[in-house]
Amino acid sequence: MGLFSKLKEVFSKKEEKIEEIKNETINEEKIGKEEKEEIVETEKYVDGLSKSRDNFVSKLSILGIKYTKISDEFYDELEEILITADIGVNTVMDFVDRLKKRVKDENITDFEYLKEVIVDELFMIYVGNDILSSKLNIVDGELNVILFVGVNGVGKTTSIAKIANKLKNDGKKVMLIAGDTFRAGAVTQLDEWAKKINVSFFGDDREDPSAVIYDGLTKAKNENYDVVLVDTAGRLQNKVNLMKELEKMNRVIGDIVPNNPIETLLVIDATTGQNGISQAKSFKEITNITGIVLTKLDGTAKGGIVLAIRELVNIPVKFVGLGEKETDMIPFDIEKYIYGLFKEF
Ligand SMILES: Nc1nc2c(ncn2[C@@H]2O[C@H](COP(=O)(O)OP(=O)(O)OP(=O)(O)O)[C@@H](O)[C@H]2O)c(=O)[nH]1
Numbered sequence: 586m587g588l589f590s591k592l593k594e595v596f597s598k599k600e601e602k603i604e605e606i607k608n609e610t611i612n613e614e615k616i617g618k619e620e621k622e623e624i625v626e627t628e629k630y631v632d633g634l635s636k637s638r639d640n641f642v643s644k645l646s647i648l649g650i651k652y653t654k655i656s657d658e659f660y661d662e663l664e665e666i667l668i669t670a671d672i673g674v675n676t677v678m679d680f681v682d683r684l685k686k687r688v689k690d691e692n693i694t695d696f697e698y699l700k701e702v703i704v705d706e707l708f709m710i711y712v713g714n715d716i717l718s719s720k721l722n723i724v725d726g727e728l729n730v731i732l733f734v735g736v737n738g739v740g741k742t743t744s745i746a747k748i749a750n751k752l753k754n755d756g757k758k759v760m761l762i763a764g765d766t767f768r769a770g771a772v773t774q775l776d777e778w779a780k781k782i783n784v785s786f787f788g789d790d791r792e793d794p795s796a797v798i799y800d801g802l803t804k805a806k807n808e809n810y811d812v813v814l815v816d817t818a819g820r821l822q823n824k825v826n827l828m829k830e831l832e833k834m835n836r837v838i839g840d841i842v843p844n845n846p847i848e849t850l851l852v853i854d855a856t857t858g859q860n861g862i863s864q865a866k867s868f869k870e871i872t873n874i875t876g877i878v879l880t881k882l883d884g885t886a887k888g889g890i891v892l893a894i895r896e897l898v899n900i901p902v903k904f905v906g907l908g909e910k911e912t913d914m915i916p917f918d919i920e921k922y923i924y925g926l927f928k929e930f
């Protein structure tokens with residue numbers, strides 16, 4: 586059995602359980618916390634990726650009806666569909682080359698089997714030869730710092746709130762630090778989020794974000810916090826200035842917690858497509874990005890961007906935003922993602 590069939594089997598069982606819970610034919614209490622979380626997350630991927638799924642799965646299925654033989658025209662159309670799903674030109678070219686080779690080597694003529702191979706090979710783009718961990722690097726018993734960077738409007742502040750909410754629910758003592766001292770209203774926005782999700786907040790009206798971070802972190806350290814999440818300004822500025830600013834923030838953090846890991850999460854808006862990829866490439870040049878938060882995946886029909894990030898940026902996607910609620914930001918999981926994308930294929 587191919588990978589795609591396996592995923593369908595595993596996840597459709599989870600979806601059946603969702604139905605059973607809804608119809609009350611199964612007692613919710615009987616399901617363990619972890620399994621329940623798995624089920625809820627699977628449903629979020631399925632719902633959040635519905636636009637992408639409608640868009641490209643239907644196109645791919647039409648292809649199977651249109652072509653009775655796997656011809657050059659078939660490959661051309663397949664290429665176009667994947668490129669318009671934001672997978673990225675080079676990624677698609679490589680993918681099609683590998684597909685052609687497999688079709689030839691394995692003498693594939695059946696479209697049903699070809700579907701398996703297509704999903705399999707798309708999965709391989711992400712998984713490749715090395716494993717990218719999508720887990721946050723959080724050390725128990727230490728003060729962990731997560732810095733959020735990205736251009737304006739991509740969803741940094743909202744993502745901080747959503748991830749902080751998750752960490753708080755996992756039992757961590759959490760503080761938000763208002764390092765966006767640039768945009769009017771940014772400090773208040775973060776403060777309001779902190780109140781809403783019931784975590785601590787540190788911020789004031791000073792202009793230098795590093796000064797605010799220094800004091801916030803000092804307080805967090807003295808009061809034994811587990812995680813601080815730092816908001817930063819999304820202003821578009823030249824690379825040199827941004828690099829200097831981020832260097833200074835890192836220095837300040839290093840002064841207070843010299844041996845602790847710093848996660849620097851770059852937030853990208855999935856609806857901006859290839860533009861988001863260029864942002865990732867630029868940020869990667871100026872600072873050590875340890876993970877990507879991909880927001881607004883629910884708002885695009887071009888969910889293939891995850892694969893382009895893997896191929897072109899090669900930084901692990903750690904969280905995806907699949908809706909606007911606090912609970913709609915979930916850890917990235919390639920298997921759930923592939924299932925959400927291809928469920929009906
Ligand atoms: N549908 C959807 N909307 C989102 C998601 N993440 C953020 N948003 C919305 O995007 C808008 C901008 O979010 P912010 O968190 O303020 O963005 P920001 O990067 O902090 O913006 P600046 O502080 O101006 O740089 C808000 O209206 C959010 O509700 C998501 O995953 N899905």
Ligand SMILES: [Mg+2]
Binds near residue numbers: 742765771
């Ligand atoms: Mg913000």
